[in-house]
Amino acid sequence: MKVWNLRCAQGHGFEGWFASEDDFQSQQLRGLLTCPLCGVAEVVRAPSAPRLNLSGARAEPQAAIPRRPEEAAAVPTMAASGEIAASPMLQQMQLAFMQAVRHVVAHTEDVGPRFPEEARKIHHGEAPARGIRGQATEEEREELRDEGIEVYSLPLPEALKGPTH
Numbered sequence: 715m716k717v718w719n720l721r722c723a724q725g726h727g728f729e730g731w732f733a734s735e736d737d738f739q740s741q742q743l744r745g746l747l748t749c750p751l752c753g754v755a756e757v758v759r760a761p762s763a764p765r766l767n768l769s770g771a772r773a774e775p776q777a778a779i780p781r782r783p784e785e786a787a788a789v790p791t792m793a794a795s796g797e798i799a800a801s802p803m804l805q806q807m808q809l810a811f812m813q814a815v816r817h818v819v820a821h822t823e824d825v826g827p828r829f830p831e832e833a834r835k836i837h838h839g840e841a842p843a844r845g846i847r848g849q850a851t852e853e854e855r856e857e858l859r860d861e862g863i864e865v866y867s868l869p870l871p872e873a874l875k876g877p878t879h
Contacts, residue, residue, distance in 0.1 A: 722749035723756035726808060730757075751808055753871050818868060822847045830854040837863045 716732045726749050732738040738759075741747050747757040822845035825832045829848030835841035850858070850865070858865045 719760040720747070720757050721760040722752060722754040724749065724752050724754055726751045726754075727760060727805065749871070751812060751871050812871070815868065815870060818845075818847065819870070821845055824848060830858060833858055833863050833865065834861070837861070 720730045721727050748755045825846045825848040829850045855865045
């Protein structure tokens with residue numbers, strides 16, 4: 715089993731597990747690898763320490779270690795590829811976002827494009843009160859808000875839209 719650090723074109727880092735190098739390449743060619751955060755299919759392997767050729771490399775001076783969490787988010791780090799790597803604070807925020815989205819998906823009913831209609835029924839007591847999610851246009855969301863129905867937009871990563879295996 716191969717476990718690799720992956721990164722999407724948007725800079726989100728995540729981990730992938732593959733049976734072999736060929737398995738990784740096959741999934742990548744077929745467009746099966748997508749970022750669990752944003753759904754982007756442009757995914758590459760991120761460099762990892764065991765794979766780096768460090769012979770002759772000299773350590774560069776380290777920036778001062780931030781003392782407060784807000785300072786950590788502001789200090790970018792450089793990956794071995796020369797790209798800016800996600801800070802630990804950004805990684806924690808991405809993890810918290812994904813946990814929140816998973817919680818919403820697990821505790822709501824997907825009513826799809828019937829969302830505006832179903833939200834109105836619940837609001838007027840014509841349907842049982844429950845958490846729902848689905849699709850609505852910006853215009854439909856604004857109409858619901860005008861009617862006093864609270865609506866929140868939550869971008870749902872592609873990986874969480876379909877059934878999980």
